[in-house]
Amino acid sequence: MTDRRISVILPAYRAAPLVAEAIQRIRDDVQPAEVEIIVVDDGSKDETANIARESGADEVIELTQNRGKGEAVRRGMAAASGSYLVFTDVDLAYRPSQIMNIVEALERGADVALGSRRHSESEENGPPSPMREQGSRVFNRLARLFLPGPHLDTQCGLKGFTFQAAQSVFPISRISGFAFDVEVLFLARRFDMEIVEIPVVVDHLEQSTVRFIPQAIRMLWDVARVRLWSMTGRYNHAPPQGG
Incomplete structure (x- = not known):
């Protein structure tokens, strides 16, 4: 591990219109810390990776095919060198300035810090998609039935x-899709890590690249698999790495 303080991982899929601004705003807003920005291009066919390099990302990882957000984050975490990884x-x-709120929670002693849209002090700007919002709430409730725990917002x-x-946590995680958050939190609890939730300001944006509804059934299936794997000991060994 080098002396870099914060590593920021940006999973990106077909994000050519977004990635340059994301990198610049992280550079501008995450102060006064030294920041390592890692963009993981999850098999995009557009110019996401090239634009990320041109925009000053410290590292750009290109996956040869679309593997899912979980795999992209896992690859970024493996490459990160900071003391705190976000x-x-x-x-x-989620405005980049809020990254420092996450880091401050880690500096106070937490092992894992989660933004939570359900926190009483969180704010939401712009109307969320009603279907997406309801779907997120239902998924969180079902996830907590499969994997009981105190955390209100697994998907922030x-x-x-x-x-x-x-x-x-990440080397033994297996889920590659959007339900990977639930798996990661499950593993953190398994290791008795201190997990805290902090309030966030959410800007609901039309250009979001994340589509919740097409993923909903797969997400629920993945959560069920986490429960099954935990009962059968599959988390006792790290899974093989794909390309």
């Missing part, structure tokens, strides 16, 4: 980990 959405629905796209926590 991933966020490339559409900047802003999460941070100490380097040690990330090194413990």
